[in-house]
Amino acid sequence: MDEKKTSKHCGACLTKLPIFTSLTDEQFELINEARCRVKFRPGEVIFKQGTAMTHIVIVNEGLVKIYIEGISNRNLIIRLARPVTIIGGPGFLTDFKNHLTAVALEETSACFIDINTLTNLIKVNKDFAFDLLKWINEHVVENYIKFVELTQKGMHGRIAGALLYLHESVFMNSNNKITIKRQDLADLTAMSKESSIRILKELKDENIISVDGNTIILHKLENLTQISLRG
Amino acid sequence: MDEKKTSKHCGACLTKLPIFTSLTDEQFELINEARCRVKFRPGEVIFKQGTAMTHIVIVNEGLVKIYIEGISNRNLIIRLARPVTIIGGPGFLTDFKNHLTAVALEETSACFIDINTLTNLIKVNKDFAFDLLKWINEHVVENYIKFVELTQKGMHGRIAGALLYLHESVFMNSNNKITIKRQDLADLTAMSKESSIRILKELKDENIISVDGNTIILHKLENLTQISLRG
DNA sequence: TTTACGCATTGATATTTATCAATCATATCA
DNA sequence: TGATATGATTGATAAATATCAATGCGTAAA
Numbered sequence: 001m002d003e004k005k006t007s008k009h010c011g012a013c014l015t016k017l018p019i020f021t022s023l024t025d026e027q028f029e030l031i032n033e034a035r036c037r038v039k040f041r042p043g044e045v046i047f048k049q050g051t052a053m054t055h056i057v058i059v060n061e062g063l064v065k066i067y068i069e070g071i072s073n074r075n076l077i078i079r080l081a082r083p084v085t086i087i088g089g090p091g092f093l094t095d096f097k098n099h100l101t102a103v104a105l106e107e108t109s110a111c112f113i114d115i116n117t118l119t120n121l122i123k124v125n126k127d128f129a130f131d132l133l134k135w136i137n138e139h140v141v142e143n144y145i146k147f148v149e150l151t152q153k154g155m156h157g158r159i160a161g162a163l164l165y166l167h168e169s170v171f172m173n174s175n176n177k178i179t180i181k182r183q184d185l186a187d188l189t190a191m192s193k194e195s196s197i198r199i200l201k202e203l204k205d206e207n208i209i210s211v212d213g214n215t216i217i218l219h220k221l222e223n224l225t226q227i228s229l230r231g
Numbered sequence: 232m233d234e235k236k237t238s239k240h241c242g243a244c245l246t247k248l249p250i251f252t253s254l255t256d257e258q259f260e261l262i263n264e265a266r267c268r269v270k271f272r273p274g275e276v277i278f279k280q281g282t283a284m285t286h287i288v289i290v291n292e293g294l295v296k297i298y299i300e301g302i303s304n305r306n307l308i309i310r311l312a313r314p315v316t317i318i319g320g321p322g323f324l325t326d327f328k329n330h331l332t333a334v335a336l337e338e339t340s341a342c343f344i345d346i347n348t349l350t351n352l353i354k355v356n357k358d359f360a361f362d363l364l365k366w367i368n369e370h371v372v373e374n375y376i377k378f379v380e381l382t383q384k385g386m387h388g389r390i391a392g393a394l395l396y397l398h399e400s401v402f403m404n405s406n407n408k409i410t411i412k413r414q415d416l417a418d419l420t421a422m423s424k425e426s427s428i429r430i431l432k433e434l435k436d437e438n439i440i441s442v443d444g445n446t447i448i449l450h451k452l453e454n455l456t457q458i459s460l461r462g
Numbered sequence: 463t464t465t466a467c468g469c470a471t472t473g474a475t476a477t478t479t480a481t482c483a484a485t486c487a488t489a490t491c492a
Numbered sequence: 493t494g495a496t497a498t499g500a501t502t503g504a505t506a507a508a509t510a511t512c513a514a515t516g517c518g519t520a521a522a
Contacts, residue, residue, distance in 0.1 A: 090371035090372045129361060146378075150378070152305050191509075192509075194512095214470095385477095386479070425481080425482095426479060426480070432502095
């Protein structure tokens with residue numbers, strides 16, 4: 001166990017992910033060997049929709065947006081990934097293509113794990129497969145919630161929901177401060193950039209939030225929750 | 232093998248599903264024992280969102296709509312399931328609740344397989360877990376496509392897409408005939424019933440389809456494809 | 463400094479889509 | 493047979509949302 005700790009130099013990467021706890025020391029070393037760490041600057045593409053899925057990526061530091069490239073250059077952000085998270089996609093085990101694009105929003109450090117190594121691991125370690133199944137299903141639940149969010153709520157509800165998501169699941173600051181570009185907020189809520197700006201302005205005028213450039217402070221979380229629920 | 236065939240009376244159920252091919256005879260019998268078959272009339276609920284997920288269901292005959300119950304009685308149909316298909320949901324291995332509702336659209340026969348039996352099977356048979364992972368990921372891909380479909384296309388594109396889906400994946404008739412209620416078409420495309428009616432009427436006026444009650448004949452598939460792509 | 467660029471913002475306008483209300487058709491039931 | 497329910501249809505209207513065009517603003521490059 002001690003040996004395990006010392007043999008890998010990547011403190012955050014594998015040990016912090018519950019999904020890897022079922023691995024034997026040997027298996028752990030196997031993927032630790034196959035691992036390679038890369039740094040990305042804001043705006044850089046980590047993997048791109050349509051390309052072959054050669055690796056699964058673990059976000060170690062920074063912030064990554066994961067989105068679908070849709071019709072006529074419109075993107076739909078599926079989620080923002082904070083450390084320590086696996087980001088991959090449904091191409092795993094199916095067509096082995098990336099069905100999503102991942103782009104760094106902040107200075108980001110990520111570990112790449114060879115997809116074949118991981119595939120073999122699933123064949124060998126049933127607990128790992130079990131955990132992965134569980135993990136994927138959790139994301140499917142989130143997708144279903146997002147379906148309702150995007151198709152059954154008006155713009156106000158969607159923006160409020162997105163702001164709460166950013167606060168609760170991404171930035172998690174006690175000062176209720178989040179940072180997001182207008183276009184990203186629009187891509188997160190499936191609306192035009194101009195619309196997202198306008199809704200934001202309305203919320204500001206009602207003193208529910210305050211805005212300073214890309215930084216937004218959420219003053220009245222209860223109101224946002226209410227707006228989000230109302231639709 | 233022969234023994235396998237005779238020991239189960241449910242010809243369609245387990246043998247026709249590729250996902251069960253990795254089971255040993257013993258495992259096969261185990262879930263075959265735990266299986267129980269039920270008939271449903273049109274409109275009857277097979278499982279209901281929010282309830283405990285006690286079984287996984289296999290559709291043997293008929294047609295089932297699987298949907299999310301959303302906000303203020305609006306539903307979003309995720310897919311229509313024809314035999315022979317497993318229908319379940321992401322509650323499996325997570326919170327063991329149904330996150331979807333399944334309702335029979337036609338006279339339907341379905342097999343219920345105890346969820347614990349299935350969970351154990353995954354722990355025991357790694358190939359099964361592997362196949363299941365693959366199967367789930369395929370559905371996630373479909374979900375992503377649906378995201379784009381619903382959030383980035385106009386009503387015409389969505390209706391055209393839905394009609395093509397019904398033709399290609401549900402009814403699969405050589406005479407291009409499909410059957411669907413207006414409300415279901417609306418729930419499939421995230422729009423109001425009235426809107427779905429109007430778009431349908433436009434398509435009819437352009438002689439792209441013809442409509443007779445709940446039966447729709449798709450005359451010009453190319454046009455529908457074009458409309459679907461255009462958005 | 464100037465230029466250029468990427469974003470944010472705003473107003474005007476057009477388009478899309480939902481809602482409401484009424485009517486019609488059809489099937490089922492007592 | 494009428495009574496009643498369910499779903500389809502239509503038109504009028506309102507509400508939601510996108511688009512387009514112009515402007516501002518701050519930062520990074522020349």
